Amino acid sequence: MDQVTINYQGKQVTASLSEGQTTSGQVLPGGKAPEWYITIAGTALTKFPATATDTEEQVRERVLRWLRDHPEMLDRDQIVLGGG
Known part of the structure; x- marks a missing residue:
């Protein structure tokens, strides 16, 4: 699973898993841990650390x-990245 889509108050919210790269495909510096990027219509709202489980x-x-x-x-x- 690398994406979760949620309909919330009439808006489509997407959580996309980034494993060593940003959602646009850029490599993260320093081998950062995987994160969930939360967006509405492509606008980033926040991110959360991801775990293998x-x-x-x-x-x-x-x-x-x-x-x-x-x-x-x-x-x-x-x-607002990192506002989790």
């Missing part, structure tokens, strides 16, 4: 929890 349900719950805690981000074009 992540399940689709676990990722979905983390994203939903973050969205509930940050409702203001649903209508913003602001990029």
Whole structure:
């Protein structure tokens, strides 16, 4: 599994797994650990560390929890990486 899509309050939210590269394919410096990048329509909202044992349900719950805690981000074009 490398992507989870969630429909939340009429918006499609995507969690994409990055394993050593950004979602645009650029190699991460220093061999950084895998991360889940959370986006709405291609706009980055935040990211979370990924683990080898992540399940689709676990990722979905983390994203939903973050969205509930940050409702203001649903209508913003602001990029807030690392805001998890």
